[in-house]
Amino acid sequence: MSKFPKPREVYDYRPIIHFTPPSNWINDPNGMVYLNGKYHLFYQHFPLAPHWGPMHWGHAVSEDLLHWKHLPIALYPDELGCIFSGSCVYDEENLSGLGTEEKPPLLAIFTHHSMDGSHTEQQGLAYSTDYEHFEKYYGNPIIPNPGQKDFRDPKVFWNPVRRCYSLVLAAGDHVEFYASHNLKDWEKTGEFKAGEHGLKGVCECPDCFPLPVAGTQCVPAENPVSASAAAASPVKEKWVLVISMILPREEIGKNNDVYDRMSHITQYYIGEFDGNTFRDTEMADTPLLLDYGTDNYAAVTFQNLDEKVMIGWADNWDYANFAPSDTSGFRGKMTLARKMHLVPTKEGYRVAFSFEGLDELRTHAFPLLPGENRLRSQCFGLKVNVAGPGSIVLKNQRGEMLAIRVTASEIIVDRTNAGQDDFSESYALPAYGRTHAPRPATAKDSLHCKARPEAVSEMEIILDKCILEVLADDGLLPITASVYPSKPYEKICIAGDLKAEYYCVH
Numbered sequence: 001m002s003k004f005p006k007p008r009e010v011y012d013y014r015p016i017i018h019f020t021p022p023s024n025w026i027n028d029p030n031g032m033v034y035l036n037g038k039y040h041l042f043y044q045h046f047p048l049a050p051h052w053g054p055m056h057w058g059h060a061v062s063e064d065l066l067h068w069k070h071l072p073i074a075l076y077p078d079e080l081g082c083i084f085s086g087s088c089v090y091d092e093e094n095l096s097g098l099g100t101e102e103k104p105p106l107l108a109i110f111t112h113h114s115m116d117g118s119h120t121e122q123q124g125l126a127y128s129t130d131y132e133h134f135e136k137y138y139g140n141p142i143i144p145n146p147g148q149k150d151f152r153d154p155k156v157f158w159n160p161v162r163r164c165y166s167l168v169l170a171a172g173d174h175v176e177f178y179a180s181h182n183l184k185d186w187e188k189t190g191e192f193k194a195g196e197h198g199l200k201g202v203c204e205c206p207d208c209f210p211l212p213v214a215g216t217q218c219v220p221a222e223n224p225v226s227a228s229a230a231a232a233s234p235v236k237e238k239w240v241l242v243i244s245m246i247l248p249r250e251e252i253g254k255n256n257d258v259y260d261r262m263s264h265i266t267q268y269y270i271g272e273f274d275g276n277t278f279r280d281t282e283m284a285d286t287p288l289l290l291d292y293g294t295d296n297y298a299a300v301t302f303q304n305l306d307e308k309v310m311i312g313w314a315d316n317w318d319y320a321n322f323a324p325s326d327t328s329g330f331r332g333k334m335t336l337a338r339k340m341h342l343v344p345t346k347e348g349y350r351v352a353f354s355f356e357g358l359d360e361l362r363t364h365a366f367p368l369l370p371g372e373n374r375l376r377s378q379c380f381g382l383k384v385n386v387a388g389p390g391s392i393v394l395k396n397q398r399g400e401m402l403a404i405r406v407t408a409s410e411i412i413v414d415r416t417n418a419g420q421d422d423f424s425e426s427y428a429l430p431a432y433g434r435t436h437a438p439r440p441a442t443a444k445d446s447l448h449c450k451a452r453p454e455a456v457s458e459m460e461i462i463l464d465k466c467i468l469e470v471l472a473d474d475g476l477l478p479i480t481a482s483v484y485p486s487k488p489y490e491k492i493c494i495a496g497d498l499k500a501e502y503y504c505v506h
């Protein structure tokens with residue numbers, strides 16, 4: 001008998017605007033690239049069962065980041081192993097010679113994880129000129145294993161210093177940088193060790209990219225910086241290095257806080273990239289977390305897009321294999337796409353996020369009354385103006401409730417009594433059930449450069465069946481959590497100094 005339970009058939013948990021597979025298992029987003037007006041999302045997929053197994057790359061496309069069309073599986077396991085995480089690069093100048101000038105190739109650079117028991121990891125290449133069907137490169141592996149146990153998840157990016165492509169991959173307790181002029185032959189250029197000012201452990205799914213400092217560039221419409229102000233402050237950027245981490249067993253729960261309560265967590269560093277390696281220049285006192293919630297891991301950004309837009313796997317290794325599903329047996333979901341902004345705060349530069357693709361839906365928002373309101377949908381958004389402490393609580397007939405509380409120092413998401421929790425011991429732990437995210441001293445320079453009293457901030461909340469996403473304090477405090485109410489929530493209660501507007505998201 002399989003150790004993984006069959007999905008329960010209690011309630012349809014399949015989200016509407018969050019990506020889910022046609023059926024069975026998914027984890028990390030892979031190879032995200034914007035091409036000819038379409039967002040391509042590849043993903044870690046086991047198409048044969050609703051639990052992790054030999055990995056394939058699933059594939060879907062979208063024009064709006066909310067509605068996805070499933071395409072055939074892009075990469076199948078082969079004699080070098082199954083297909084672990086990696087990235088795509090649009091080789092527009094056909095540097096690889098694997099396409100033609102008329103049909104530049106899309107290259108997938110991924111990890112082959114051997115299935116012979118040795119677990120050897122090395123990097124492979126596949127190419128496509130119709131952006132749907134891929135051929136594996138005859139010269140694989142393109143980066144053989146150098147004797148390193150964990151050696152995976154290559155993310156390709158443009159290297160403006162050397163004027164070539166670079167990639168960053170996870171190698172045990174550090175990440176390594178490689179450079180190439182033809183995307184096939186790679187030389188190692190440097191290393192960055194995680195943990196000096198962050199979390200220690202085994203690295204996974206790194207990403208590295210430049211991000212302009214908000215307010216130093218003029219973003220029309222959204223950012224009303226005057227032309228003269230924009231001219232006076234030229235575009236400045238910093239490099240961001242994102243690393244998903246597996247914490248060492250002995251570190252978990254040591255301080256019983258948001259930094260060590262789970263085995264898997266994603267952090268980021270802010271600094272410089274000299275063409276060979278990354279240097280952390282912010283050196284924050286506490287690790288910078290990409291998300292304070294339990295359910296956002298292995299997040300990476302799109303390639304070939306001017307702005308930095310990120311999607312993560314909205315689940316948690318500690319319980320994802322056991323999570324409730326629906327009759328179709330899908331298991332796993334992605335976060336919504338989030339645009340990244342680099343914001344100067346009193347504590348230094350920080351990354352802030354805003355949801356991508358929701359502008360049109362937000363125009364239909366209407367105010368909710370303080371107190372109790374009826375909830376007619378399980379897929380909705382809230383725009384919340386936070387002027388002081390307060391709470392937003394969702395309730396159903398069974399007495400289950402999901403709470404988002406604002407205090408002067410924390411944003412708390414409490415799912416300890418939000419629905420089903422008996423499918424996994426980890427999920428049911430109070431430390432997982434209640435997220436206490438420390439609020440930034442002040443979210444001074446708001447994303448949209450609005451003049452506002454410092455204590456006021458904006459929060460946006462999305463609930464889409466079994467996934468809750470909260471972007472609090474002008475996007476500086478993301479909290480993502482899976483929730484499994486056994487009946488739909490029917491009431492939404494607003495208390496305290498919060499003004500909420502509601503909009504439907506489907």
Ligand code: FRU
Pocket residue numbers: 027028044055084085111152153204205297298
């Ligand atoms: C992260 C990860 C990656 C690996 C993939 C395997 O969630 O462990 O490091 O490539 O998942 O599915």
